Amino acid sequence: MAKDMTLLWGSGSPPCWRVMIVLEEKNLQGYNSKLLSFEKMEHKSQQVLDINPRGQLPSFKDGDKIINESIGACLYLENQYKSQGTKLIPDSPAEQALMYQRMMEGNTLMQKIATVLYYHMFVPEGERHDSAVKRNRENLTTELQLWEKYLENVAAGSYLAGAFSLADVVVYPSLAYAFQYGLSAERYPKIAKYLNLLKDRPSIKTTWPQKWFQHEQRAEMLKEI
Amino acid sequence: MAKDMTLLWGSGSPPCWRVMIVLEEKNLQGYNSKLLSFEKMEHKSQQVLDINPRGQLPSFKDGDKIINESIGACLYLENQYKSQGTKLIPDSPAEQALMYQRMMEGNTLMQKIATVLYYHMFVPEGERHDSAVKRNRENLTTELQLWEKYLENVAAGSYLAGAFSLADVVVYPSLAYAFQYGLSAERYPKIAKYLNLLKDRPSIKTTWPQKWFQHEQRAEMLKEI
Structure with a gap:
């Protein structure tokens, strides 16, 4: 309960x-x-x-x-709570396979975003290198291009693995986070469409990070990614 | 099939x-x-x-x-394949909760081992620092001490989350890997006991990495961790 x-x-x-x-x-x-x-x-x-x-x-x-x-x-x-609320793991083997794959890839996505955004927190001053910053940013670009491709057929009612699932639960917050830090909708139109399609879903709208409403301007750290 | x-x-x-x-x-x-x-x-x-x-x-x-x-x-x-072979996700809510927790923590464990072992592959020469090597090794020690504690009551028939489960499937290979690279059974006696208890389980014995038999001596990179 x-x-x-x-x-x-x-x-x-x-x-x-x-x-x-x-x-x-x-x-x-x-x-x-x-x-x-x-x-x-x-x-x-x-x-x-x-x-x-x-x-x-x-x-x-x-x-x-x-x-x-x-x-x-x-x-x-x-x-x-299998039979309560939304079913978040699909039954069909094909959708289930895709769901587990994207859900776990969501971990890698988040890690690559964090590596760029928190470089100055994770890496002590004396160990920082411009070459590492550049490489981390390139790795994130490659990662996001992968997700842009995964989402090429995104449409209302069809998300990362068919219907809304744990794949979306895991991945959506990270992609929204990247946009909060300035990711470009022009460079990543499918990701932007995906975010937009789901933003008014009650579970997402209700839980949207309040502190993101408090800043008038979005951070711009990922603008050029 | x-x-x-x-x-x-x-x-x-x-x-x-x-x-x-x-x-x-x-x-x-x-x-x-x-x-x-x-x-x-x-x-x-x-x-x-x-x-x-x-x-x-x-x-x-x-x-x-x-x-x-x-x-x-x-x-x-x-x-x-729920009803085929070993049941790898327990039914009891308490064991299931513990299983999912340890399974996902297994990712963090593997990452910290890899960060130490592959520092020279992951980090280009001009960006390497002794202070980073030291910090990575300390982080791995802290991580392994956590697993040593998780396993304090390990015994035949009772592993990471009660009976053998996906938690063991995910974590066992990483801990065995750490020992292959020299981790000390004296420093981590519970982890050593856990590895030993499961090493003759058919699924593990059959799939034990062949190349680990080819080296007469184990690598020693983690000896002092």
């Missing part, structure tokens, strides 16, 4: 957003939702460390069952 | 080994198995690129369904 569930999350974090979308899709509104601040380092606070030794968000509990890994939590919730 | 399946793989690659273990556990022997050589760059050959634009191994096909992401392929095979 939703009231036995607790999600500790940070606004604008794609992995957190994944879990929030699944909770909406599975009609599990009413869970304990605790918004924490990355800026204040609350992801390293005792309340997080108590359930997540890695000190990361999301941190998620269902009763005394802990699943902090976002894709793990999504798979768990879908399996525990 | 196994004869419609094709696995392109490289010896000693933990992600490839995961898929091979699942194929054994689900009694899917008889698939088309093609061993390729990383040393000869065969993972970038056309036969791989035709089904895997990332040019990575494993590359896996079931008929015309492609799932190259190793965890994706494991989830797909378990779901398609």
